[in-house]
Amino acid sequence: MRIQSLKKEFFERSAVAVARDLIGKFIQREGRTGLMITETEAYEGPDDKASHARHGRTERNAPLYMPAGTIYVYRIYGVHWMLNVVCGAPDHPAAVLLRSAGEVTGPGRLAKALAVDQSFNAKPLGPPAGLWVEDRHVWIDPAKVAATPRIGIGYAGDFIDKPWRFLLKG
């Protein structure tokens, strides 16, 4: 089976566009079955009050400033790993959070299902890392992709209601 990994160029766009277009693609972990991505969220950069980059560069968020297609993994509540992919132009700290894929719903459960942890942080998404997104050209009816506000960002002021969460209905 030939691997069709999405290239860096796919991620070198706004996080919102990438988050939308990842719906229907397949997140692939080496040695496992690919899972169709069904839920994502975009974090657009330093101006986005929900983004980890909203207070500038720190040790934790440094991977956000790496090239598009870089994996950004961090731990939340001391328990769960969150899996993100860096998007946009160089040095623009934007990313997409992968929230659900296949039968797995919830970002913490997804990282767990994919056996993704800190060791993937700051690596380029791709076959060498053992984690990549396959472009299987599955047709997704645009009417079945919903855009809603993001989850768990009640602190984000006027960015709370931005419809930057995408999910496949039905």
Add this chain to the structure above:
DNA sequence: GCAGTGATCATA
């Protein structure tokens, strides 16, 4: 409905 969990970051 809410406790668990510990790294991270701002404040001092």
Add this chain to the structure above:
DNA sequence: ATGATCACTGCC
């Protein structure tokens, strides 16, 4: 050095 916070989950 200290304390509040957190892009969540599972069990009550």
